[in-house]
Amino acid sequence: MTVRHPAPPLQRHQFAAPEPGPRLLVLGAVHGDETCGTRAIERLLGELQRGEVELQRGLLTLVPVTNPLAYQLGKRQGERNLNRNLRIYAAPANYEDRVANILCPWISEHEVLLDLHSFHTAGVPFAMLGPPDNDGPIEAFAHAHAEQRMALHLGTSRIVEGWMETYARGVARRQREGRVTAPDLLDNSYGVGTTEFARTQGLYGITLECGQHRDPQAPEVAYRAIRQTLALLGMIDAPLAPSEPGIEIIRLVDVIDMEHAGDVFVREWASFDRVASGELIGHRQGGAPVTAPQDGYIVFPNPGALVGNEWFYFGVESKRQL
Structure with a gap:
Protein backbone atom coordinates (compact mmCIF):
# COMPACT_ATOMS: atom_id res chain seq x y z
CA MET A 1 0.00 0.00 0.00
CA ILE A 247 38.84 9.49 -21.98
CA GLU A 248 37.75 5.94 -21.14
CA ILE A 249 34.45 4.69 -22.58
CA ILE A 250 32.68 1.80 -20.88
CA ARG A 251 29.60 0.03 -22.15
CA LEU A 252 27.08 -1.39 -19.69
CA VAL A 253 26.02 -4.89 -20.69
CA ASP A 254 24.05 -6.23 -17.70
CA VAL A 255 22.26 -5.30 -14.48
CA ILE A 256 22.25 -7.73 -11.56
CA ASP A 257 19.45 -7.46 -8.99
CA MET A 258 19.59 -8.08 -5.26
CA GLU A 259 17.40 -11.18 -4.93
CA HIS A 260 17.48 -11.54 -1.12
CA ALA A 261 18.32 -9.31 1.83
CA GLY A 262 21.18 -11.71 2.59
CA ASP A 263 22.97 -11.20 -0.74
CA VAL A 264 26.45 -9.84 0.04
CA PHE A 265 29.50 -8.59 -1.81
CA VAL A 266 32.80 -10.30 -1.05
CA ARG A 267 34.39 -6.89 -0.51
CA GLU A 268 33.63 -3.19 -0.67
CA TRP A 269 33.49 -2.55 -4.40
CA ALA A 270 33.85 0.89 -5.95
CA SER A 271 32.36 1.89 -9.28
CA PHE A 272 34.65 0.86 -12.13
CA ASP A 273 36.69 -1.60 -10.14
CA ARG A 274 38.11 -4.01 -12.70
CA VAL A 275 37.26 -7.70 -12.45
CA ALA A 276 38.56 -10.68 -14.39
CA SER A 277 36.40 -13.31 -16.02
CA GLY A 278 35.20 -15.71 -13.34
CA GLU A 279 36.26 -13.46 -10.44
CA LEU A 280 34.04 -13.72 -7.37
CA ILE A 281 31.90 -10.60 -6.84
CA GLY A 282 29.46 -11.72 -4.15
CA HIS A 283 27.31 -14.48 -2.73
CA ARG A 284 23.57 -15.03 -2.83
CA GLN A 285 21.78 -15.60 0.46
CA GLY A 286 22.09 -19.37 0.12
CA GLY A 287 25.81 -19.19 -0.65
CA ALA A 288 25.70 -19.39 -4.46
CA PRO A 289 28.59 -17.42 -5.99
CA VAL A 290 28.07 -14.39 -8.23
CA THR A 291 31.01 -14.10 -10.61
CA ALA A 292 32.12 -11.87 -13.47
CA PRO A 293 30.93 -13.27 -16.82
CA GLN A 294 33.98 -11.81 -18.59
CA ASP A 295 36.73 -9.27 -18.04
CA GLY A 296 35.07 -5.98 -17.20
CA TYR A 297 34.00 -3.50 -14.55
CA ILE A 298 31.70 -3.30 -11.55
CA VAL A 299 29.46 -0.22 -11.92
CA PHE A 300 27.10 1.33 -9.33
CA PRO A 301 27.57 -1.35 -6.65
CA ASN A 302 24.88 -0.84 -4.01
CA PRO A 303 25.26 -3.07 -0.94
CA GLY A 304 22.11 -1.51 0.52
CA ALA A 305 19.89 -2.12 -2.51
CA LEU A 306 16.25 -2.99 -1.94
CA VAL A 307 15.33 -6.60 -2.69
CA GLY A 308 14.39 -6.90 -6.35
CA ASN A 309 16.25 -3.71 -7.26
CA GLU A 310 19.61 -3.14 -8.91
CA TRP A 311 22.53 -4.60 -6.90
CA PHE A 312 25.24 -3.71 -9.42
CA TYR A 313 25.85 -3.25 -13.11
CA PHE A 314 28.46 -4.93 -15.26
CA GLY A 315 30.39 -3.09 -17.97
CA VAL A 316 33.06 -3.77 -20.58
CA GLU A 317 35.39 -1.62 -22.64
CA SER A 318 33.46 0.10 -25.43
CA LYS A 319 34.55 0.17 -29.06
CA ARG A 320 32.71 3.44 -29.63
CA GLN A 321 34.72 6.32 -31.08
CA LEU A 322 33.69 9.86 -30.07
Whole structure:
Protein backbone atom coordinates (compact mmCIF):
# COMPACT_ATOMS: atom_id res chain seq x y z
CA MET A 1 0.00 0.00 0.00
CA THR A 2 1.35 3.43 -0.97
CA VAL A 3 2.18 5.68 1.97
CA ARG A 4 0.77 9.17 1.55
CA HIS A 5 3.09 12.07 2.26
CA PRO A 6 2.64 15.83 2.15
CA ALA A 7 3.31 17.01 -1.38
CA PRO A 8 6.09 19.62 -1.45
CA PRO A 9 5.91 21.75 -4.61
CA LEU A 10 8.50 21.82 -7.36
CA GLN A 11 10.30 25.08 -8.04
CA ARG A 12 12.05 26.14 -11.21
CA HIS A 13 14.04 29.30 -11.90
CA GLN A 14 14.11 30.62 -15.47
CA PHE A 15 16.38 33.17 -17.11
CA ALA A 16 15.60 34.33 -20.64
CA ALA A 17 18.17 36.40 -22.52
CA PRO A 18 16.95 39.00 -25.05
CA GLU A 19 19.03 37.21 -27.69
CA PRO A 20 17.47 33.90 -28.83
CA GLY A 21 19.47 30.73 -28.39
CA PRO A 22 19.43 27.21 -26.98
CA ARG A 23 16.95 26.14 -24.30
CA LEU A 24 18.85 24.39 -21.51
CA LEU A 25 17.34 22.59 -18.50
CA VAL A 26 19.53 21.69 -15.49
CA LEU A 27 18.19 19.30 -12.83
CA GLY A 28 19.40 18.56 -9.31
CA ALA A 29 18.22 16.06 -6.68
CA VAL A 30 16.20 13.78 -8.94
CA HIS A 31 17.24 11.40 -6.16
CA GLY A 32 16.79 13.10 -2.81
CA ASP A 33 20.09 12.03 -1.26
CA GLU A 34 22.11 13.23 -4.26
CA THR A 35 22.58 16.88 -3.39
CA CYS A 36 25.71 17.93 -5.31
CA GLY A 37 23.57 19.22 -8.19
CA THR A 38 21.38 21.17 -5.78
CA ARG A 39 24.38 22.92 -4.25
CA ALA A 40 25.86 23.69 -7.67
CA ILE A 41 22.57 25.05 -9.04
CA GLU A 42 22.08 27.21 -5.94
CA ARG A 43 25.57 28.62 -6.42
CA LEU A 44 24.94 29.53 -10.06
CA LEU A 45 21.47 30.85 -9.23
CA GLY A 46 22.99 33.30 -6.76
CA GLU A 47 25.57 34.43 -9.32
CA LEU A 48 22.87 35.02 -11.93
CA GLN A 49 20.69 36.93 -9.49
CA ARG A 50 23.61 39.12 -8.37
CA GLY A 51 24.68 39.80 -11.95
CA GLU A 52 28.01 38.03 -11.54
CA VAL A 53 27.09 35.71 -14.42
CA GLU A 54 25.16 37.10 -17.39
CA LEU A 55 23.04 34.94 -19.67
CA GLN A 56 23.77 36.24 -23.16
CA ARG A 57 21.46 34.12 -25.28
CA GLY A 58 18.78 31.50 -24.96
CA LEU A 59 16.68 30.19 -22.08
CA LEU A 60 18.12 28.64 -18.93
CA THR A 61 15.89 26.70 -16.52
CA LEU A 62 17.29 25.60 -13.16
CA VAL A 63 15.54 23.06 -10.92
CA PRO A 64 17.60 22.70 -7.72
CA VAL A 65 15.35 20.01 -6.21
CA THR A 66 13.53 17.83 -8.71
CA ASN A 67 12.12 15.38 -6.13
CA PRO A 68 11.18 17.55 -3.11
CA LEU A 69 9.73 14.69 -1.06
CA ALA A 70 12.82 12.50 -1.39
CA TYR A 71 15.01 15.54 -0.68
CA GLN A 72 12.94 16.36 2.41
CA LEU A 73 13.32 12.77 3.63
CA GLY A 74 17.03 12.68 2.76
CA LYS A 75 16.46 9.47 0.80
CA ARG A 76 16.90 8.28 -2.76
CA GLN A 77 13.14 8.22 -3.35
CA GLY A 78 9.88 9.20 -1.75
CA GLU A 79 7.40 6.53 -2.81
CA ARG A 80 9.26 5.18 -5.85
CA ASN A 81 12.32 5.89 -7.99
CA LEU A 82 11.52 9.02 -10.03
CA ASN A 83 14.32 8.25 -12.50
CA ARG A 84 12.66 5.07 -13.76
CA ASN A 85 9.42 4.83 -15.76
CA LEU A 86 9.45 8.57 -16.33
CA ARG A 87 6.39 9.49 -18.40
CA ILE A 88 2.99 11.16 -18.16
CA TYR A 89 0.58 9.24 -15.90
CA ALA A 90 -3.16 9.49 -16.64
CA ALA A 91 -3.89 8.07 -13.18
CA PRO A 92 -0.92 8.95 -10.94
CA ALA A 93 -0.62 6.44 -8.09
CA ASN A 94 2.10 8.02 -5.95
CA TYR A 95 4.08 11.20 -5.33
CA GLU A 96 6.71 10.51 -8.01
CA ASP A 97 3.99 9.87 -10.61
CA ARG A 98 2.60 13.33 -9.85
CA VAL A 99 6.09 14.87 -10.08
CA ALA A 100 6.55 13.14 -13.44
CA ASN A 101 3.37 14.81 -14.70
CA ILE A 102 4.98 18.18 -13.94
CA LEU A 103 8.52 17.34 -14.95
CA CYS A 104 7.87 15.71 -18.31
CA PRO A 105 6.25 18.83 -19.84
CA TRP A 106 9.09 20.94 -18.44
CA ILE A 107 11.62 18.69 -20.17
CA SER A 108 9.70 18.87 -23.45
CA GLU A 109 9.99 22.68 -23.48
CA HIS A 110 13.77 22.49 -23.86
CA GLU A 111 16.44 21.39 -26.33
CA VAL A 112 19.27 20.26 -24.03
CA LEU A 113 19.24 18.59 -20.59
CA LEU A 114 21.95 18.30 -17.94
CA ASP A 115 20.95 16.07 -15.01
CA LEU A 116 23.33 16.07 -12.01
CA HIS A 117 23.66 12.97 -9.84
CA SER A 118 26.03 11.20 -7.43
CA PHE A 119 26.56 7.57 -6.42
CA HIS A 120 26.76 5.31 -3.34
CA THR A 121 30.33 4.08 -3.19
CA ALA A 122 33.76 5.53 -3.96
CA GLY A 123 34.68 6.32 -7.56
CA VAL A 124 35.50 9.06 -10.03
CA PRO A 125 32.89 11.21 -11.83
CA PHE A 126 31.55 10.04 -15.17
CA ALA A 127 29.04 11.00 -17.85
CA MET A 128 26.17 8.78 -18.99
CA LEU A 129 25.91 8.95 -22.78
CA GLY A 130 23.00 7.96 -24.99
CA PRO A 131 23.16 5.73 -28.07
CA PRO A 132 24.60 6.43 -31.51
CA ASP A 133 22.08 7.72 -34.03
CA ASN A 134 19.61 4.95 -34.81
CA ASP A 135 15.98 4.22 -35.65
CA GLY A 136 15.76 1.05 -33.60
CA PRO A 137 12.99 -0.02 -31.20
CA ILE A 138 14.77 0.60 -27.88
CA GLU A 139 16.03 4.20 -28.06
CA ALA A 140 15.78 5.88 -31.46
CA PHE A 141 18.00 8.97 -31.57
CA ALA A 142 19.23 11.61 -34.01
CA HIS A 143 21.51 13.95 -32.01
CA ALA A 144 24.43 11.72 -31.08
CA HIS A 145 27.09 14.11 -32.40
CA ALA A 146 25.86 17.04 -30.29
CA GLU A 147 25.45 14.83 -27.22
CA GLN A 148 28.93 13.34 -27.62
CA ARG A 149 30.42 16.82 -27.88
CA MET A 150 28.64 17.81 -24.69
CA ALA A 151 29.91 14.71 -22.86
CA LEU A 152 33.48 15.49 -23.89
CA HIS A 153 33.40 18.95 -22.28
CA LEU A 154 31.97 18.15 -18.84
CA GLY A 155 35.37 17.66 -17.24
CA THR A 156 35.26 13.88 -16.74
CA SER A 157 37.72 11.27 -17.94
CA ARG A 158 35.14 8.48 -18.13
CA ILE A 159 31.99 8.06 -20.22
CA VAL A 160 29.46 5.24 -19.86
CA GLU A 161 26.96 4.07 -22.49
CA GLY A 162 24.49 1.22 -22.96
CA TRP A 163 21.91 2.16 -20.30
CA MET A 164 18.64 1.36 -22.09
CA GLU A 165 19.81 -1.90 -23.68
CA THR A 166 21.03 -3.04 -20.26
CA TYR A 167 17.71 -2.19 -18.65
CA ALA A 168 15.79 -4.01 -21.37
CA ARG A 169 17.90 -7.08 -20.57
CA GLY A 170 17.18 -6.70 -16.84
CA VAL A 171 13.44 -6.32 -17.33
CA ALA A 172 13.35 -9.35 -19.64
CA ARG A 173 15.14 -11.42 -16.99
CA ARG A 174 12.70 -10.33 -14.27
CA GLN A 175 9.75 -11.15 -16.49
CA ARG A 176 11.22 -14.54 -17.40
CA GLU A 177 12.12 -15.54 -13.84
CA GLY A 178 8.99 -14.02 -12.26
CA ARG A 179 10.78 -13.18 -9.01
CA VAL A 180 9.74 -9.54 -8.64
CA THR A 181 6.18 -8.53 -7.84
CA ALA A 182 6.54 -4.72 -7.97
CA PRO A 183 4.85 -3.78 -11.28
CA ASP A 184 7.28 -0.97 -12.17
CA LEU A 185 10.27 -3.35 -12.05
CA LEU A 186 8.61 -5.49 -14.74
CA ASP A 187 7.60 -2.60 -16.99
CA ASN A 188 9.32 -2.44 -20.37
CA SER A 189 9.84 1.30 -19.77
CA TYR A 190 11.56 0.78 -16.42
CA GLY A 191 14.93 2.15 -17.61
CA VAL A 192 13.48 5.46 -18.82
CA GLY A 193 14.75 8.35 -16.71
CA THR A 194 15.21 12.03 -17.41
CA THR A 195 17.64 11.86 -20.33
CA GLU A 196 15.92 8.83 -21.86
CA PHE A 197 12.56 10.61 -21.77
CA ALA A 198 14.23 13.75 -23.14
CA ARG A 199 15.49 11.84 -26.18
CA THR A 200 11.94 10.72 -26.95
CA GLN A 201 11.00 14.41 -27.07
CA GLY A 202 13.73 15.41 -29.53
CA LEU A 203 16.25 16.68 -26.97
CA TYR A 204 19.74 15.47 -26.22
CA GLY A 205 21.30 15.41 -22.79
CA ILE A 206 23.73 13.95 -20.30
CA THR A 207 23.35 12.46 -16.84
CA LEU A 208 26.52 13.44 -15.00
CA GLU A 209 27.52 11.36 -11.99
CA CYS A 210 29.61 13.86 -10.03
CA GLY A 211 31.16 11.56 -7.42
CA GLN A 212 30.24 9.81 -4.19
CA HIS A 213 27.25 11.31 -2.35
CA ARG A 214 29.32 12.92 0.41
CA ASP A 215 32.41 13.78 -1.64
CA PRO A 216 33.07 17.49 -0.95
CA GLN A 217 34.33 17.87 -4.53
CA ALA A 218 31.09 16.62 -6.11
CA PRO A 219 29.31 20.03 -5.97
CA GLU A 220 32.35 21.59 -7.65
CA VAL A 221 32.25 18.96 -10.40
CA ALA A 222 28.56 19.74 -10.90
CA TYR A 223 29.12 23.50 -10.94
CA ARG A 224 31.94 23.29 -13.51
CA ALA A 225 29.76 21.05 -15.68
CA ILE A 226 26.93 23.60 -15.72
CA ARG A 227 29.34 26.41 -16.60
CA GLN A 228 30.97 24.35 -19.33
CA THR A 229 27.60 23.41 -20.84
CA LEU A 230 26.60 27.07 -20.92
CA ALA A 231 29.93 27.96 -22.54
CA LEU A 232 29.62 25.13 -25.08
CA LEU A 233 26.16 26.36 -26.10
CA GLY A 234 27.35 29.97 -26.31
CA MET A 235 24.92 31.03 -23.57
CA ILE A 236 27.52 32.78 -21.38
CA ASP A 237 30.84 34.44 -22.07
CA ALA A 238 33.25 31.89 -20.62
CA PRO A 239 36.16 29.89 -22.01
CA LEU A 240 35.43 26.32 -23.07
CA ALA A 241 37.87 23.96 -21.41
CA PRO A 242 39.32 21.19 -23.59
CA SER A 243 38.18 17.64 -23.07
CA GLU A 244 40.13 15.46 -20.68
CA PRO A 245 42.96 13.44 -22.30
CA GLY A 246 42.57 9.70 -22.65
CA ILE A 247 38.84 9.49 -21.98
CA GLU A 248 37.75 5.94 -21.14
CA ILE A 249 34.45 4.69 -22.58
CA ILE A 250 32.68 1.80 -20.88
CA ARG A 251 29.60 0.03 -22.15
CA LEU A 252 27.08 -1.39 -19.69
CA VAL A 253 26.02 -4.89 -20.69
CA ASP A 254 24.05 -6.23 -17.70
CA VAL A 255 22.26 -5.30 -14.48
CA ILE A 256 22.25 -7.73 -11.56
CA ASP A 257 19.45 -7.46 -8.99
CA MET A 258 19.59 -8.08 -5.26
CA GLU A 259 17.40 -11.18 -4.93
CA HIS A 260 17.48 -11.54 -1.12
CA ALA A 261 18.32 -9.31 1.83
CA GLY A 262 21.18 -11.71 2.59
CA ASP A 263 22.97 -11.20 -0.74
CA VAL A 264 26.45 -9.84 0.04
CA PHE A 265 29.50 -8.59 -1.81
CA VAL A 266 32.80 -10.30 -1.05
CA ARG A 267 34.39 -6.89 -0.51
CA GLU A 268 33.63 -3.19 -0.67
CA TRP A 269 33.49 -2.55 -4.40
CA ALA A 270 33.85 0.89 -5.95
CA SER A 271 32.36 1.89 -9.28
CA PHE A 272 34.65 0.86 -12.13
CA ASP A 273 36.69 -1.60 -10.14
CA ARG A 274 38.11 -4.01 -12.70
CA VAL A 275 37.26 -7.70 -12.45
CA ALA A 276 38.56 -10.68 -14.39
CA SER A 277 36.40 -13.31 -16.02
CA GLY A 278 35.20 -15.71 -13.34
CA GLU A 279 36.26 -13.46 -10.44
CA LEU A 280 34.04 -13.72 -7.37
CA ILE A 281 31.90 -10.60 -6.84
CA GLY A 282 29.46 -11.72 -4.15
CA HIS A 283 27.31 -14.48 -2.73
CA ARG A 284 23.57 -15.03 -2.83
CA GLN A 285 21.78 -15.60 0.46
CA GLY A 286 22.09 -19.37 0.12
CA GLY A 287 25.81 -19.19 -0.65
CA ALA A 288 25.70 -19.39 -4.46
CA PRO A 289 28.59 -17.42 -5.99
CA VAL A 290 28.07 -14.39 -8.23
CA THR A 291 31.01 -14.10 -10.61
CA ALA A 292 32.12 -11.87 -13.47
CA PRO A 293 30.93 -13.27 -16.82
CA GLN A 294 33.98 -11.81 -18.59
CA ASP A 295 36.73 -9.27 -18.04
CA GLY A 296 35.07 -5.98 -17.20
CA TYR A 297 34.00 -3.50 -14.55
CA ILE A 298 31.70 -3.30 -11.55
CA VAL A 299 29.46 -0.22 -11.92
CA PHE A 300 27.10 1.33 -9.33
CA PRO A 301 27.57 -1.35 -6.65
CA ASN A 302 24.88 -0.84 -4.01
CA PRO A 303 25.26 -3.07 -0.94
CA GLY A 304 22.11 -1.51 0.52
CA ALA A 305 19.89 -2.12 -2.51
CA LEU A 306 16.25 -2.99 -1.94
CA VAL A 307 15.33 -6.60 -2.69
CA GLY A 308 14.39 -6.90 -6.35
CA ASN A 309 16.25 -3.71 -7.26
CA GLU A 310 19.61 -3.14 -8.91
CA TRP A 311 22.53 -4.60 -6.90
CA PHE A 312 25.24 -3.71 -9.42
CA TYR A 313 25.85 -3.25 -13.11
CA PHE A 314 28.46 -4.93 -15.26
CA GLY A 315 30.39 -3.09 -17.97
CA VAL A 316 33.06 -3.77 -20.58
CA GLU A 317 35.39 -1.62 -22.64
CA SER A 318 33.46 0.10 -25.43
CA LYS A 319 34.55 0.17 -29.06
CA ARG A 320 32.71 3.44 -29.63
CA GLN A 321 34.72 6.32 -31.08
CA LEU A 322 33.69 9.86 -30.07
